[in-house]
Amino acid sequence: MTTLYRLDCPASAIASRLGARLGDDPWAGGYVAPLKFAPVVTAGREFIAGPRPAGGRLQPRITPRLWGVAPPPNSDDPTRRIATVRNHDSPFWIGNLRNSEFRCLIPATRVMLWGSGTDYEGRRLKHWFAPADQPIFAMAGVWKDEDVPGFAILTQDARGAAKDAGCKAMPVILPDHEGARQFWLHGGWHKARSLIERPQPPVAELKTGFG
Numbered sequence: 151m152t153t154l155y156r157l158d159c160p161a162s163a164i165a166s167r168l169g170a171r172l173g174d175d176p177w178a179g180g181y182v183a184p185l186k187f188a189p190v191v192t193a194g195r196e197f198i199a200g201p202r203p204a205g206g207r208l209q210p211r212i213t214p215r216l217w218g219v220a221p222p223p224n225s226d227d228p229t230r231r232i233a234t235v236r237n238h239d240s241p242f243w244i245g246n247l248r249n250s251e252f253r254c255l256i257p258a259t260r261v262m263l264w265g266s267g268t269d270y271e272g273r274r275l276k277h278w279f280a281p282a283d284q285p286i287f288a289m290a291g292v293w294k295d296e297d298v299p300g301f302a303i304l305t306q307d308a309r310g311a312a313k314d315a316g317c318k319a320m321p322v323i324l325p326d327h328e329g330a331r332q333f334w335l336h337g338g339w340h341k342a343r344s345l346i347e348r349p350q351p352p353v354a355e356l357k358t359g360f361g
Contacts, residue, residue, distance in 0.1 A: 194251035219300040266316025
């Protein structure tokens with residue numbers, strides 16, 4: 151499961167790469183973990199949720215969101231935050247996923263996944279992955295309009311190099327073309343779902359000094 155990723159670039163580079171309006175996000179680069187604010191790209195109305203204006207699309211913009219959303223009211227632990235979406239048909243998520251305004255792009259430069267092995271001290275192994283040809287890539291995300299708006303990352307069964315490393319799940323990485331990103335932000339759910347269920351860009355394991 152994804153519990154850490156890096157976004158080692160400033161907000162201006164994210165805006166240029168993903169065709170988004172820069173806004174006031176001060177992001178300068180670094181790591182992102184659950185309960186930490188990070189830049190996401192959304193195409194909803196400014197500041198609040200609600201229908202887009204008729205007659206045209208809103209330009210995607212960068213805005214800060216908290217990684218993790220509040221759980222359902224009947225949760226055993228109402229204080230925890232949910233960071234990932236494994237079941238794309240879950241009643242908890244489906245209303246937001248069907249409303250494209252709540253879908254978002256989660257920019258990243260690499261993601262950390264837990265493998266099945268352990269090191270010489272018995273600690274689980276961390277593996278870092280990224281598409282080899284994308285210095286900044288976009289993960290499929292969804293956000294909820296709460297007191298503190300939060301986002302979650304869509305995940306899928308691990309494939310390719312991530313599966314070979316013993317990882318169980320990995321983020322859904324969108325294809326590297328503007329049409330796919332725009333469709334995730336604006337398209338109907340039926341076709342958007344088919345987009346994320348297609349084969350994803352292959353990822354390569356990165357040998358880094360990160361812990």
